[in-house]
Each structure stands twice: as structure tokens, then as C-alpha cells.
Amino acid sequence: MEDKVIEIYYLVDEFCKEFELAKSGHILTENTSKKSRNRKFKMSDSEVITILILFHLGQFRNLKHFYINYVQKHMQDDFPSTVSYNRFTELQQKALMPMTVFLQVCCLGKCTGISFIDSTPIRVCHIRREKQHKVFKGLAQKGKCSMGWFFGFKLHIVINDKGEILDFLFTHGNVDDRQPLKNKDFHDKIFGKLIADKGYISQSLFEQLFIDDIHLITKLKKNMKNSLILMNDHILLRKRALVETVNDELKNICHIEHTRHRCFNNFLSNLIAGLAAYHFLPKKPSINIDVIDEDRVNKKAA
Structure with missing residues (x-):
């Protein structure tokens, strides 16, 4: 320790x-005659x-x-x-x-050409106490995820194959998962293949990212026509649980989510400190690209 x-x-x-x-020299100060104390x-x-x-x-x-x-x-x-x-x-x-x-x-990693993206809800209270919640009144919003309805915010993260966080974005709970990717500043650090779940399916988003040298790979819905993909991409889709494991560690090891906040600034401080603490974890979830590219592909082909 x-x-x-x-x-x-x-x-x-x-x-x-x-x-x-x-920071020194870039701070605006008021021109007043009053003396200001500058205690350490x-x-x-x-x-x-x-x-x-x-x-x-x-x-x-x-x-x-x-x-x-x-x-x-x-x-x-x-x-x-x-x-x-x-x-x-x-x-x-x-x-x-x-x-x-x-x-x-x-504390952020570097893109390796293979990235995973996902969002996770940050609940500020139980959904049944949505109407009586006061701390985040006007800020938190009601949203829906794979686990059902929640009241709070969303944390969108992009990670590489080593489990390192490349970028993150904090939004209201009712924001669509695809919305952050439409902002170029959010995916500016990413290139190559981006693995996501079915919630990111969008023809226009795929074309926009493809122009920015990002290949969005998702599974298909039941009512969609099947299309051929590379075997490597199919195996990477099966490894998408990596980003869900990172979300789980952020919540259960780094404790970025709890319902005891008393002001919005300390809520942000708790979230930022938890993301920074993840960088110092001794071991992060990762995948072995060499094994995926060689052993598993050869076995599948045989």
C-alpha cells in the first residue's frame, strides 16, 4: 500500500x-481596489x-x-x-x-486499432424515488438500458484490447448510445475497428465513421439481412464482453456509482476519481490478439 x-x-x-x-498568466482577475488574501x-x-x-x-x-x-x-x-x-x-x-x-x-491509453465501446447507467437513486429526488433535479433523466429503466446519467467509454480507457463521455440518462459517436471529438483518438452491441446499429453512423477511418462492427438484429464478415471480426464480436467487464470493475471495484451524493460537483469528483483509480489497478481485463488471429481462426477453419 x-x-x-x-x-x-x-x-x-x-x-x-x-x-x-x-495556469498562471491565463487567469482573469477583477480590477478592484480591495486587497485579496493569498494564503496557502x-x-x-x-x-x-x-x-x-x-x-x-x-x-x-x-x-x-x-x-x-x-x-x-x-x-x-x-x-x-x-x-x-x-x-x-x-x-x-x-x-x-x-x-x-x-x-x-x-490516465488514458492509446488506440491499438481494435477498440470496444459501450455505455453504462450511473444511477443516482432508485427508479421508484425518481419524483421525490432533489439533489439532481433538472439534471438527471430517466433512461432505459438492458437491465430496465433507471434514473440518472450515462457513462460512455471506449477501451482498447488491453482494457485501457481511450476516452469517455458523460451524458444524461435519456441520450441515445449512438449520439456521442456522431461527435468527432469523441472518436478523434480512435482508428481501425470499433466493436459495439446492437444498440449502435445505424447506416448513417456506419458511413460517417467509415469516412473517419473507423470500421464499426456490430451484431445483426433478427429482422436484418445477413451479411458476410471476416472471421477475425466475428471472433472480436464474441470478445465484446471485455468492455462490459471494464464497466463492472468501474462500478464494483472503483465505486463510481452510489446514491449518497449531496451536490453535483462532488458527484463529478467521485466519477473522475474512480476513472483515474482504474488506471492504477494492477491488472486490467484484456484479450490476446495473437491467439485470436492464429489459433482460434485456424481451428475454426479446420
């Missing part, structure tokens, strides 16, 4: 130093981000219990200048921007 703390803090702290240098915070952004990532890598399900009962009691050598939990939640919102940029710059 100690080695993991040092590793995460070193990467985060080096990034935060570069982030502050890049007791806890740095690096410490706050490291604690949030460690929380999502541990067994705690409640950030308050983790901070009070573990960080303040058993990690005093690593974080000697801790603040109260109420103050920590305020610093958590302050560290949201650098943590988001850290996720984008340091």
Missing part, C-alpha cells in the same frame, strides 16, 4: 506543478487528489469513513496536515479541474 501511495502522489504532484505553471492551503491539490484515488482503490464505500477512520488515523506519516472532513469536501471541489485534466493527460 505504501508503494502505491508514493507512486500515485509522485505522478499527481508532478502533474499539478506543471498544471499550475500552465493547508492541504495541496496533490494530496486531495491522491486521497480520492486511494479511496476508490480501497475497500471503503464511504469517503467520510475512509478519511476520518483511515487517512487521519493511519496515514499521518503520508498526510501530516489533514483538515476536517467538511473542509476536505470544499478542497475536493477545488481539485476537480486539475484532477479532470490529470485523467485526460496521464
Whole structure:
């Protein structure tokens, strides 16, 4: 655990130093005659981000219990200048921007030519309490997935064959799965083959992505005419469960979903920290492309 703390803090702290240098000189300030205090915070952004990532890598399900009962009691050598939990939640919102940029710059993988895409619901409450929910009133929306109706948001992720997240997008719960792919900024890092489920079937989307050097591969619905595909593509379709495994780890290991949020900013902070924590997992689900291309294809052909 100690080695993991040092590793995460070193990467985060080096990034935060570069982030502050890049940010200085680009901040708009008001021309007022009042003097402004520029006191140094007791806890740095690096410490706050490291604690949030460690929380999502541990067994705690409640950030308050983790901070009070573990960080303040058993990690005093690593974080000697801790603040109260109420103050920590305020610093958590302050560290949201650098943590988001850290996720984008340091925690995303590179495309290998084979990518998988899927969406997963982020529930903010039980569907039966939709009408009385207040924290995300006007923000969360009612949507439907393969598991039924839910109330909340959607997380769209694209991964490579190594299980690394290439890109992500956060939308309302009622947004169609195909909508993010219509935005070129979302699939700008992707090339080659993109494996998806039947929810992404669209002739216009296929043609749009094909122009951008992306071959969208999906299974066919029962009422669609059959078409021939390469054996490699057929086998890759059978490996689409890889992205569902990543979604499962994000929810059950990194804890990006829970229904105890009290404000939208901390909800975003929890989501971003969970995605960053996934990068530091010791082992990620992956597929062996060499085995797919050779052994399984030869056996199928025989």
C-alpha cells in the first residue's frame, strides 16, 4: 500500500506543478481596489487528489469513513496536515479541474486499432424515488438500458484490447448510445475497428465513421439481412464482453456509482476519481490478439 501511495502522489504532484505553471498568466482577475488574501492551503491539490484515488482503490464505500477512520488515523506519516472532513469536501471541489485534466493527460491509453465501446447507467437513486429526488433535479433523466429503466446519467467509454480507457463521455440518462459517436471529438483518438452491441446499429453512423477511418462492427438484429464478415471480426464480436467487464470493475471495484451524493460537483469528483483509480489497478481485463488471429481462426477453419 505504501508503494502505491508514493507512486500515485509522485505522478499527481508532478502533474499539478506543471498544471499550475500552465495556469498562471491565463487567469482573469477583477480590477478592484480591495486587497485579496493569498494564503496557502493547508492541504495541496496533490494530496486531495491522491486521497480520492486511494479511496476508490480501497475497500471503503464511504469517503467520510475512509478519511476520518483511515487517512487521519493511519496515514499521518503520508498526510501530516489533514483538515476536517467538511473542509476536505470544499478542497475536493477545488481539485476537480486539475484532477479532470490529470485523467485526460496521464490516465488514458492509446488506440491499438481494435477498440470496444459501450455505455453504462450511473444511477443516482432508485427508479421508484425518481419524483421525490432533489439533489439532481433538472439534471438527471430517466433512461432505459438492458437491465430496465433507471434514473440518472450515462457513462460512455471506449477501451482498447488491453482494457485501457481511450476516452469517455458523460451524458444524461435519456441520450441515445449512438449520439456521442456522431461527435468527432469523441472518436478523434480512435482508428481501425470499433466493436459495439446492437444498440449502435445505424447506416448513417456506419458511413460517417467509415469516412473517419473507423470500421464499426456490430451484431445483426433478427429482422436484418445477413451479411458476410471476416472471421477475425466475428471472433472480436464474441470478445465484446471485455468492455462490459471494464464497466463492472468501474462500478464494483472503483465505486463510481452510489446514491449518497449531496451536490453535483462532488458527484463529478467521485466519477473522475474512480476513472483515474482504474488506471492504477494492477491488472486490467484484456484479450490476446495473437491467439485470436492464429489459433482460434485456424481451428475454426479446420
